[in-house]
Amino acid sequence: MTVKYIESSKLPTPWGIFEMHGFEDLEHDKEHVVLSMGDITGDEPVLARIHSECLTGDALFSLRCDCGAQLQAAMHRIAQEGRGVIFYLRQEGRGIGLLNKIKAYRLQDKGADTVEANEQLGFGADMRDYTILQPMIDHLGIKELKLMTNNPRKVKALQELGVNVTERLSHQTGRNPHNAKYLSTKKGKLGHLLDHPEDGE
Numbered sequence: 001m002t003v004k005y006i007e008s009s010k011l012p013t014p015w016g017i018f019e020m021h022g023f024e025d026l027e028h029d030k031e032h033v034v035l036s037m038g039d040i041t042g043d044e045p046v047l048a049r050i051h052s053e054c055l056t057g058d059a060l061f062s063l064r065c066d067c068g069a070q071l072q073a074a075m076h077r078i079a080q081e082g083r084g085v086i087f088y089l090r091q092e093g094r095g096i097g098l099l100n101k102i103k104a105y106r107l108q109d110k111g112a113d114t115v116e117a118n119e120q121l122g123f124g125a126d127m128r129d130y131t132i133l134q135p136m137i138d139h140l141g142i143k144e145l146k147l148m149t150n151n152p153r154k155v156k157a158l159q160e161l162g163v164n165v166t167e168r169l170s171h172q173t174g175r176n177p178h179n180a181k182y183l184s185t186k187k188g189k190l191g192h193l194l195d196h197p198e199d200g201e
């Protein structure tokens, strides 16, 4: 197995006290973190967020995307329910890494959209690989997920890997004037299910 469980500790947050589990991903040389609350084993599907690292949005308050708001909303929803899990996967920039994301942002500053920018740099629109999830899910004893996401391709990718997603829960938040075009592109080119009227049909 290339993903190894290391240790767990408490993580107090503004929304409640989570349990934080650290995993080492030997294949990709990454350290992943899972936050859980309540008993996530058992037959009842677990409220879950599979969140891809976004240093700019999650930690630096960037308004270019909706990641930070989605992360906070997920923590809030889980705390309200008292049971759930957040996989914080170190797949920065949809898998291209932070420095390439900055290059992509530079191209977007000059007019490209988020997909065109990746392509101009020689990457696919979405380079993420979710195979790392299975060992973490198995270790934590999770059977089924109800997933907070607007991305149906994420649900499909997980189901193809054998991860049981029973339900997709819409997770729309964090829209602002700086990310409106970005969200429209996610809807138009990446198939995200967003229902703001400005995002078109």
Ligand SMILES: Nc1nc2c(ncn2[C@@H]2O[C@H](COP(=O)(O)OP(=O)(O)OP(=O)(O)O)[C@@H](O)[C@H]2O)c(=O)[nH]1
Pocket (backbone or CB within 6 Å): 050, 051, 052, 053, 054, 055, 065, 066, 067, 070, 091, 092, 093, 094, 095, 096, 101, 104, 105, 114, 118, 148, 149, 150, 151, 154, 171, 186, 192
């Ligand atoms: N390459 C690239 N990555 C970006 C850009 N904006 C955000 N990201 C990354 O996109 C990832 C989040 O993916 P999103 O497409 O926003 O959302 P998702 O995870 O597919 O879907 P949701 O579950 O609905 O959030 C994070 O790793 C961000 O760092 C961008 O313009 N270019």
Ligand SMILES: [Zn+2]
Pocket (backbone or CB within 6 Å): 054, 056, 057, 058, 065, 066, 067, 068
């Ligand atoms: Zn982001």
